[in-house]
Amino acid sequence: MAAIFEETKINGMTMRNRLIRSATWEGMCDQDGRPGEKLITLYRDLARGGIGLIITSYAYVRTDGKNLPGQMGIYNDAFADSFKLMVKAVHDAGGKIAVQVVHGGGQTDTKTAGRKPFAPSAAKVGQFPEIPEELTRDEIKKIVAAFGNAAHRVKAWGFDAVQLHGAHGFLINQFLSPLTNRRSDEYGGSIENRARFLLDVYRKVRETVGADYPVLIKLNAADFIEGGLDIEDAIYSARRLSEAGIDAIEVSAGTPSSGGKSPVRIKITKPEREAYNLEMARRIKGAVDCPVIVVGGFRSYEVVEKAIRDDGMDYISLARPLIWEPGLANRWLQGDRRPAMCISCNNCFAGGLQEGGIYCATEKKENEKAARR
Ligand SMILES: Cc1cc2nc3c(=O)[nH]c(=O)nc-3n(C[C@H](O)[C@H](O)[C@H](O)COP(=O)(O)O)c2cc1C
Numbered sequence: 001m002a003a004i005f006e007e008t009k010i011n012g013m014t015m016r017n018r019l020i021r022s023a024t025w026e027g028m029c030d031q032d033g034r035p036g037e038k039l040i041t042l043y044r045d046l047a048r049g050g051i052g053l054i055i056t057s058y059a060y061v062r063t064d065g066k067n068l069p070g071q072m073g074i075y076n077d078a079f080a081d082s083f084k085l086m087v088k089a090v091h092d093a094g095g096k097i098a099v100q101v102v103h104g105g106g107q108t109d110t111k112t113a114g115r116k117p118f119a120p121s122a123a124k125v126g127q128f129p130e131i132p133e134e135l136t137r138d139e140i141k142k143i144v145a146a147f148g149n150a151a152h153r154v155k156a157w158g159f160d161a162v163q164l165h166g167a168h169g170f171l172i173n174q175f176l177s178p179l180t181n182r183r184s185d186e187y188g189g190s191i192e193n194r195a196r197f198l199l200d201v202y203r204k205v206r207e208t209v210g211a212d213y214p215v216l217i218k219l220n221a222a223d224f225i226e227g228g229l230d231i232e233d234a235i236y237s238a239r240r241l242s243e244a245g246i247d248a249i250e251v252s253a254g255t256p257s258s259g260g261k262s263p264v265r266i267k268i269t270k271p272e273r274e275a276y277n278l279e280m281a282r283r284i285k286g287a288v289d290c291p292v293i294v295v296g297g298f299r300s301y302e303v304v305e306k307a308i309r310d311d312g313m314d315y316i317s318l319a320r321p322l323i324w325e326p327g328l329a330n331r332w333l334q335g336d337r338r339p340a341m342c343i344s345c346n347n348c349f350a351g352g353l354q355e356g357g358i359y360c361a362t363e364k365k366e367n368e369k370a371a372r373r
Pocket of ligand 1 (some may be wrong): 057100165296319
């Protein structure tokens with residue numbers, strides 16, 4: 001029977017347990033997307049904390065795919081030394097690290113992207129800050145190539161795996177969603193056509209890194225927006241990716257404009273509110289042959305254990321709990337099985353937007369209170 005703390009392999013990458021740090025934008029890179037000491041220290045601490053695999057922040061494959069300040073960029077060979085230091089810090093601490101690669105598409109603004117944003121269609125939708133420009137087929141091919149070039153850097157710089165960001169309303173998700181993809185060419189219309197960009201990106205990345213390098217994807221199981229991607233279409237994409245040789249699918253859901261069903265839900269106050277993508281992940285697991293990772297609201301050891309033992313999940317990934325407690329995996333391993341301290345308030349975002357990097361605002365408050373006592 002599968003257990004949290006057992007060693008497993010994904011396409012040759014050995015992981016010490018079934019716990020993964022899900023991609024988390026930290027807002028700690030310089031304006032060009034280059035990581036520095038602060039971020040490297042954060043990853044080193046995560047590795048020391050015992051997590052099985054660290055997935056970095058989403059990293060833009062072209063500057064016009066940038067989405068947030070301080071975001072990581074993986075488009076420039078001149079960043080090699082900084083990224084190699086990151087890999088070394090994690091490996092020296094016994095960890096594994098993958099880079100999540102992204103293009104923001106229409107989910108950005110002119111100021112951040114440095115040009116008018118691109119998207120599958122020039123759609124006026126809540127998730128786009130501006131009406132984007134419709135991508136030409138020529139531009140689509142260039143963006144596919146940029147994903148390939150990014151994956152080449154990820155492998156060449158020593159990372160253990162690459163993850164495509166196919167969730168949370170970014171460009172791959174925009175192609176999959178009928179709401180944001182209204183094209184009438186071979187990239188739009190049926191799900192076969194809407195999944196074409198995703199599969200083109202996957203194949204380009206696979207061709208670049210080779211058969212024996214782990215390629216993962218984070219995929220939305222549903223957008224929870226009227227007219228957006230639904231579970232049936234997500235299952236189709238997952239099955240096609242599995243047939244094409246993807247090494248693992250991480251299941252998430254929602255976009256920043258999905259209200260209470262955003263990818264980052266709040267008020268996870270009791271175990272019944274945890275694991276909010278688990279049912280959809282179970283359906284995807286039933287349709288694919290590759291390992292499935294599920295993310296979203298995992299807080300208790302028992303809920304994690306059950307998802308692996310009874311629901312067939314191969315891996316559980318966590319984001320917010322590790323901001324307060326980078327050592328959560330080791331804490332659980334050593335027998336302290338109390339739930340994660342995270343209260344899911346989402347106040348971690350503010351530091352990234354305003355203070356040069358995310359941090360747990362609740363932990364800070366608690367520490368200040370303790371210091372006054
Ligand atoms: C500060 C912050 C930054 C995030 N950045 C990313 C990201 O870069 N890529 C991504 O796929 N998800 C990102 N997420 C979403 C998380 O990976 C995860 O899917 C979500 O927070 C739910 O998991 P949790 O309940 O364990 O936090 C971010 C979440 C937070 C709180």
